[in-house]
Amino acid sequence: MSQPDDTSYHVDLNNCDREPIHIPGAIQPHGCLLVYSSEEQYLTGYSKNAPQWIGRVPKFGEPPEASFSNEFVDELRDLLKFSGGIVHHIAYPPPTAASNAATFTSAAAHHHDGQILIELERPSQEGANARLLRSLPLRLNLANQRLQACRTPDELYQTIAREVRELSGYDRVMVYRFLEDGHGAVVGEAVDERFGRFLGLHYPATDIPQPARRLYLLNTVRSIADIEATPADIVRDASVDHRPLDLSYSCFRAVSPIHIEYLRNMGVRASMSISIIDNGKLWGLIACHHYEPRSLSFEDRAACEILGITVGTYLTARERDRHNEIVSERRARHALLMRRLAAADHFAESLAESSDSLRELVDADGVAVCWRGGPTSSGDTPDSSLVAELATTQLLGRDAIWTCQSLVNECGYEQSRLGPSRGVLAVPLATPDLYGLLFFRNEYIHEVHWAGNPNKPAEVQGNGVRLSPRRSFDEWSETVKDRAREWSAADLDIADDIRGGMIELLGRRAAQLAAMNAELRRLNDDLDSFAYAASHDLREPLRGLNHNLYMLAEELKGLPEQPPGIAKRREAIGVLCDRMDDLVQGLLRLSRAGRGELEREELELRAVVRDAIAMAWNDGAPEDVSITVEDDAGPLKADYACLRELLANLLSNAAKYNQRPVKSIVVRTRRDAGRRTRMGDPPIVVDVEDNGVGMTADQIPRAFEIFRRLLQSESYGDGTGAGLAIVKKIVHRHGGEIWVDSTPGIGSTFRFTLEASD
Amino acid sequence: MAHAKPMICFVEDSDIDFEMALLATRRVRPDAEVRRCVTFHDAVRTLGDADLSLIVLDMNLPDGNGLEVLRHLRNLGMREEVSVVVFSTSANPNDREGALQAGANEYVQKPSRTEVFLEAVGTFVERWA
Incomplete structure (x- = not known):
């Protein structure tokens, strides 16, 4: 029993990407x-x-x-x-x-x-090429030398086409290169002068379906001797093997009817193609067309294959050299930039200043440095809302580089928001403060010359069921808009370097900052220790001074006659001693505010205010001072001793710098809805509001400096000037903030929080 | 516990502080016998066998810490009846706690102002001597 393989698989353009062309069930009849x-x-x-x-x-x-x-x-x-x-x-x-x-x-x-x-x-047709083939090694040696002499890629493509044409004798030899999206273009051509040139023409991806590309990798030389010859069916012993015969490696494998029709539409009678493979990927083809039937012998084909491999290596080595040249030149600039950034005192500023060098590294027209607080852009970029949107979608939480050539076509963004930008290269840095970099490229309007309109690759025939390959290969020009130039492999390599470099830099800066913070904390502790020791040690001689002054007064009492002026001097020294004592006490309290562990507990504001009043005034608040508490926001979480000290200082200040008959102070708590603590709640703000003398805008920043008294002591009684410095220290130790709203003549409101919030 | 004739020992290296403490003591207990030690060494030797009713210890001595003196005395089996007041410049709560733990009956911070100082000494002398 014998029967032909099943060739009834119905092929049209809808399914030719799945056409099983490796099992055609027939071979070419030559x-x-x-x-x-x-x-x-x-x-x-x-x-x-x-x-x-x-x-x-x-x-x-x-x-x-x-x-x-x-x-x-x-x-x-x-x-x-x-x-x-x-x-x-x-x-x-x-x-x-x-x-x-x-x-x-x-x-x-x-x-x-x-x-x-x-x-x-059959034996090869004796012809012009046979003569050349007799000295194949010499022929290949010559080709090699000619290829080596080429300086530009275009020159190399032309030389390849010419060498293969001389070797194979086909009417037309083209170097066809696959480009983005799988479409391709003729980049080199040698053609008999009787025929028109295809050089520079683009062909849509559908012209070379997926199964054909797969076979191009397996089987690097294929030829069709005559598209009009009737294929010779294969007869199989059906009792032995029911599977169709796999002709993947066969040189005479019959050709897909779609491909035959395609070639026929082009007027081609015989063809041969040699694959150019780079790193396991199909770089392109050397495509040979003949307008008469033509077949090459095994030797001829082998020679073409060797040449194909040789030129493939040349092409890809050349490209890699060019790529490496670009990359190493850019790497040198990148290293310089990173060194500059590493040495900078102000990272954010110097990054902003370097943005031009940064975007030149990837040949971009604009760059946005996306910080947590918002992007800083330079050069040509889309509008800021779109930049922020891209930062959120393409940088936040991402850890790989992302590119887009057309924000209009691929991402669906409105042209009006894009400005001149069309392409984007997103480099996420995944750090809490710096989300990453967005590089932008402007629109690149250019013409592509297609061999026939690629948007109409097929025509409906007859009853409208069968689709066939396109018939027209007339040149058809398309203006490409809304796209940027493609991001090259060199761009992506450098983008990777930038990402690595920046992440390392940020990591190093974070470590430096941590070390600086630790050093600052240590210095602060030292300062606190010093303040404590100094104030402590000052108290002893001060006490001695007081004692001696006291004894002096006692001894003066014993004298029969009071020397004039002595009593007055003694009194003046006494006042100075008291003043010094206050200063020393203030310093001591300030140092104590910065020392020791905080013990946070839930505190009722009303109770702490009561104790603070007792601390500020031994005998309770003076009669002309009215203190009201409104603690609606609930208990505060703070260290009791600290909060009492803090409030005592604010209350005594509020009463001291006040000339009204009724000195009114309101202590109030509220939630600040605009901010969030680490737990996600709005933080409690404590307001201490008075109707005192107030401060001018330029007095406010100095108010919190230690021993800084804004007003003369004569008018406002004694005070050390340590009070607000102590208040600030306590607030900061709790992780909170303090600020003040004040109007001269109306009063001041000190506001503070006692926990960290954003 | 008031003695008929109290004996008080001030362990104090500052002359003026001792002078003022003596003044304050005389005001409230004119009959008291007052002694003074200046150094750690001096204190340990004198206090062990004297018939004391009150010891007033300064914390900072030229050759040691007053608390050490206190611990030493308690270890030597000093009589329970002897009261100890630690009288020091330090406002540090740790020092206060340390003193009480070492066996002091009271910890009093030395006031800077003389009137207050005199009053403080008078108060603890009346209380403990």
Whole structure:
């Protein structure tokens, strides 16, 4: 029983991305195919034209010896030792049993998927190329030298096309390069002068479907001898193997009807393509077209393949060199920039100053440095709301670089918000304060010349069911708008470097800051210790001074006559001693406010105010002072002794700097809805409001400095000037803030919180 | 516990402080016998066997800490009846606590103003001597 492989798979443009072109069930008729099972080595299939080649109808189950010489069969068995898919040239023609068969000088054999496939071919057509091929090594050597002499990529593309054309003899040889989105363009061409040029034309991605690209990687040289030749069906021994025969590695594999039609529409009769592979990826093709039937021998094809590999290496090495050149030049600038930033005192400022150098590193037109508080932009960028939106969507919580070539087409943003920007390169830094960098590129309007309108690749035929490839390859120009130039591999490499460098820099700065903070804290502690020791040690001589003054007064009492002026001097010294005592006490209290552990507990404001009043005035608040408490916001979480000290200072100040008959002080708590503590609640703010003399705007900042008294002591009684410094210290130790609203002649309101909030 | 004729010892290195303390003591207990030690060494030697009713200790002595003197005395088995007042410039709560823990009956901070100073001494002498 024999039957052709199932070729009824219906192919059109809707499914040609899934077309199983590796199992066409037929081969091109200029060759012949014999299939043996790898294990037992008996015949399991053959192309229908086999009798013309071996002189008889082959029988399923017969061994290869039935058609080939023993030496041939030995070599056939040898190839099983190698991995599948390697095509071996076997040169032992003619077969022993085929005296009346067509002559063939060449056979290629490979094994794949449990089958040995033998492909027979005729001797190569003697022609101009054959002469060249006789000295193939010299030919390749010459090609090599010519390629090496090329200076620019364009020159290299042209030279490749010319060399391959000389070697292969095709009418047209093109270097076709895959570009973004899978479409491609002819970047180099050598063509017989009778035909028009395709150089510079672009072809849509759909022209080369996915399965074809896969096979281009497996099988780097493919040729079609004559698109008009009727394929030779393969006859299979159905009792042995029901699977369709996989022709992935076959050189005569029949061609997809869609592709045949495509070539026919272009007027091409024969073709060959050589894959250019870079790093496992299809870089492009060397595409050869002929306007007459044409086939190359195994040797010719092998020569083209070697040249293809050679030029592929050249191309990719050249590109890598160029890439490396750009990258290393930019890296040097990047290193310089990072050193500058590392040495800067003000990181944010110097980053802003460096934004031009920064954007030049990735060849961008604008950059936005996205801080937690908002972006700072330089150069051409979209409007600030869009920058903020991109910072949130593409930087926050991201850890990989993201690019977009068209914010209009790919992300759907309104042109009106974009300004001149179209492309973006987002570099997230994932630090709490600096979210990352957004680089922008302006619109790049350019013309693309398509070989036919790429938007109409297919035409509906007849009853409208069958789609066919496009018929028109007339040049069709498209103006590309709303897109930026593509971000290159070099741009992405440098963006990665910038990301790494900035993260390292920020980490180092964070460590420096932590060390500086620790040092500051230590200095502060030292200062507190010093203030404590100083104030403590000052008290002893001061006490001695007081005692002696007292004794002096006692002794003066004993004298019969009071010397004039002595009593007055003694009194003056007494006042100075008291004043010094107050200062020393103030310093001592200030140092104590900064020492010791805070013991936070829930405190009723009313109770603490009561104790603070007792602290400020030994005998309770004076009669002309009225103190009211409104503690609606609930209890405060603070250290009792600290809060009492704080309130005592504010209350005594409020009463002291007040000339009204009734000195009114209100202590009030409220929640500040505009801010959040670490727990997420609005913080409690305590207001201490008085109707006193108030302060002018320029007095306020100095009010909290130690021993700074804004008003002359004569008018407002004694005071050390340590009071507000103590208040501020206590507030800060609690993590809170203190500020003051004041109007001269009306009064002041001191406001403070006792916990950290944003 | 008031003695018929109290004996009070001030361990005090400051002459003027001692002078004022003596003045204050005379005002409230003119009959009291008052002694003075200046150094740690002096204090340990004198206080061990004297028939004292009150010891007033300054914390900062030229050759040691007053609290050390106190601990030393209590370890030597000083009579329970002897009262101890620690009288010091320090306002540090730790010092106050330390003194009480070491066996002082009271801790009094030395006031800077002389009138207050005299009153403070008078008060604790009346209370403990």
